Amino acid sequence: MKYLSLLAFPLMFLFAGCMDDDDSVTGGEVATTVNFRAEYDDADLSIQSIAYDYPTGAKLKTTLFQYYVSDLELLPAAGGAAVRLADIDLIRYQSETDGSVTSRTYNVPVGDYVGLRFGLGVKPDLNAMDPNEFSADFVLNEVQFWNANARYVFAKIEANADLEDDGTFDTGLTYHLGSDAMYTTITFTGDFTISTTANPELNIVADVFKALASDTESFDISNPDQQRIHGMNQAIGQDIWTRLAGQFELQIR
Amino acid sequence: MNIPEPEAFAKIIYPPDNPTTEEGLALGRALFFDPLLSADSTVSCSTCHLPELAFTDRQPISVGINGRLGRRNAPGLTNVGYLHQTLFWDGRADNLETQALHPVADPNEMGGSWQLMISKLRRHPVYWPQFERAFGLKELSELNPDYVGKALAQYQRSLISSDSKYDRVQRGEATFTEEEALGNAIFFDLADEPNAGKYAEIPTGECAHCHIPPHFTNQLFSNNGLDEANSLDDFKDPGRGPISGSKYDNGKFRVPSLRNVALTGPYMHDGRFNSLKEVVDHYDAGGKYAENKDPNIIPLGLSPDQHRALVAFLQTLTDTSFVSQGVRESESQGVR
Numbered sequence: 001m002k003y004l005s006l007l008a009f010p011l012m013f014l015f016a017g018c019m020d021d022d023d024s025v026t027g028g029e030v031a032t033t034v035n036f037r038a039e040y041d042d043a044d045l046s047i048q049s050i051a052y053d054y055p056t057g058a059k060l061k062t063t064l065f066q067y068y069v070s071d072l073e074l075l076p077a078a079g080g081a082a083v084r085l086a087d088i089d090l091i092r093y094q095s096e097t098d099g100s101v102t103s104r105t106y107n108v109p110v111g112d113y114v115g116l117r118f119g120l121g122v123k124p125d126l127n128a129m130d131p132n133e134f135s136a137d138f139v140l141n142e143v144q145f146w147n148a149n150a151r152y153v154f155a156k157i158e159a160n161a162d163l164e165d166d167g168t169f170d171t172g173l174t175y176h177l178g179s180d181a182m183y184t185t186i187t188f189t190g191d192f193t194i195s196t197t198a199n200p201e202l203n204i205v206a207d208v209f210k211a212l213a214s215d216t217e218s219f220d221i222s223n224p225d226q227q228r229i230h231g232m233n234q235a236i237g238q239d240i241w242t243r244l245a246g247q248f249e250l251q252i253r
Numbered sequence: 254m255n256i257p258e259p260e261a262f263a264k265i266i267y268p269p270d271n272p273t274t275e276e277g278l279a280l281g282r283a284l285f286f287d288p289l290l291s292a293d294s295t296v297s298c299s300t301c302h303l304p305e306l307a308f309t310d311r312q313p314i315s316v317g318i319n320g321r322l323g324r325r326n327a328p329g330l331t332n333v334g335y336l337h338q339t340l341f342w343d344g345r346a347d348n349l350e351t352q353a354l355h356p357v358a359d360p361n362e363m364g365g366s367w368q369l370m371i372s373k374l375r376r377h378p379v380y381w382p383q384f385e386r387a388f389g390l391k392e393l394s395e396l397n398p399d400y401v402g403k404a405l406a407q408y409q410r411s412l413i414s415s416d417s418k419y420d421r422v423q424r425g426e427a428t429f430t431e432e433e434a435l436g437n438a439i440f441f442d443l444a445d446e447p448n449a450g451k452y453a454e455i456p457t458g459e460c461a462h463c464h465i466p467p468h469f470t471n472q473l474f475s476n477n478g479l480d481e482a483n484s485l486d487d488f489k490d491p492g493r494g495p496i497s498g499s500k501y502d503n504g505k506f507r508v509p510s511l512r513n514v515a516l517t518g519p520y521m522h523d524g525r526f527n528s529l530k531e532v533v534d535h536y537d538a539g540g541k542y543a544e545n546k547d548p549n550i551i552p553l554g555l556s557p558d559q560h561r562a563l564v565a566f567l568q569t570l571t572d573t574s575f576v577s578q579g580v581r582e583s584e585s586q587g588v589r
């Protein structure tokens with residue numbers, strides 16, 4: 001699990017150091033935006049329109065990146081109950097027109113906070129519920145099901161790869177991940193203040209490349225057995241899941 | 254008006270400004286089956302959406318007034334009220350109310366003009382009173398195309414199917430034959446399940462990534478590999494691209510529901526496949542190359558028995574009671 005990015009730390013402390021004492025009082029709410037930013041190797045993710053380099057020499061074009069977020073919460077500096085921003089949300093990038101940032105705005109109590117956390121995936125109590133228990137336009141009715149009777153796929157990474165460097169992206173990569181056992185709580189620590197006068201921009205960054213590869217090892221997308229990870233081969237998927245869960249960053253600006 | 258809905262489905266989202274009423278539903282049903290809505294009163298909605306064919310027309314490409322060929326295959330309307338995202342193969346309509354407005358003025362479908370149509374409806378001795386009652390209109394001038402769209406949407410939201418063999422199996426009221434069960438296992442990738450048992454070695458059909466129950470569609474857009482395209486500008490029908498404004502969506506079409514699919518051939522946006530066998534042949538081969546082909550479309554390696562089983566499973570999605578109800582409604586409108 002990774003915490004605040006190196007970039008985020010000085011920005012955060014600079015921001016926190018400028019806070020007026022009055023900003024620490026609680027009372028009232030401020031509309032606060034959380035940006036879910038998608039990247040590939042530290043650059044904005046583009047669906048389909050960019051051929052990305054992969055460490056094995058292949059190139060790939062991402063066609064889909066999505067993940068569920070459960071219990072998105074802010075952690076008050078004064079302790080006590082976390083401030084729940086969302087019970088469940090689906091963050092999805094599926095079209096070039098989607099851009100690389102999905103924004104959500106929440107009414108947040110003003111005050112000092114020491115962190116943010118969320119569950120990656122669908123939390124177990126919701127994962128046990130049937131979609132007909134929800135509104136048809138609810139995020140758990142986006143038909144991300146394993147099959148007719150099993151519930152939700154927590155995250156998907158899909159791409160078409162050019163393995164032979166011949167300019168054709170003819171190898172499909174589909175990584176569908178998730179189970180109760182995989183559900184992971186991700187916590188970021190760091191001080192920030194929500195106030196009526198200065199409202200930080202909270203950016204939760206997910207990097208598709210870092211879910212598949214690192215400086216030292218890369219998921220072998222040339223292996224046919226590792227081009228399609230669905231249901232049963234979640235043992236292989238666990239590797240990607242662990243990377244995916246571990247690479248999130250919170251940037252506060 | 255409370256239209257009964259199956260427990261298994263998330264409830265239909267009724268627009269606040271167009272709740273279904275008895276008067277609105279009756280008006281929508283009458284309009285749906287009435288050729289009055291076309292320029293020369295020869296083509297109704299039901300010309301291309303025949304109840305006995307699960308509201309399709311058995312044509313590769315639908316034919317409008319004066320024999321004019323339309324653009325694409327007529328989609329079925331089974332459970333269309335549950336599809337709250339965009340409609341049409343290219344998703345150019347946001348909801349049923351606005352979708353219903355398109356065919357009337359399309360020169361290759363009903364070929365009319367809304368101005369003339371509204372004028373006709375305002376003078377109509379039967380329809381004007383129905384609009385008055387359904388929507389509380391007071392003045393003729395209040396009648397506009399939106400009310401026609403609303404009435405048609407109310408009727409289409411009543412087209413609910415939940416009694417196919419597949420549904421009955423889910424409710425424990427029926428069982429699949431061995432062949433259907435194999436097809437079900439292929440369709441839902443049961444070989445990927447941890448306890449796949451006798452299905453552990455069968456191919457995965459990869460069907461349910463897009464055609465997921467209960468409505469057997471994810472309501473999204475996909476290039477399912479119908480046409481080879483070395484460039485994204487090569488698609489004869491670009492589908493979603495011109496609507497989204499992105500060439501990366503060229504060649505993508507809305508994933509259709511498979512409910513009653515055995516009745517809705519020929520298949521695909523251009524009706525190129527005459528039978529479910531041909532459809533399964535296509536997916537079994539893995540589709541043709543385009544860089545935006547859905548990566549879930551891969552060669553399946555089905556044996557002849559598995560191929561037949563997948564078709565047999567698809568046939569379990571037929572709901573004859575739904576079709577019969579639609580036929581009775583068309584007869585009640587004097588269509589037969």
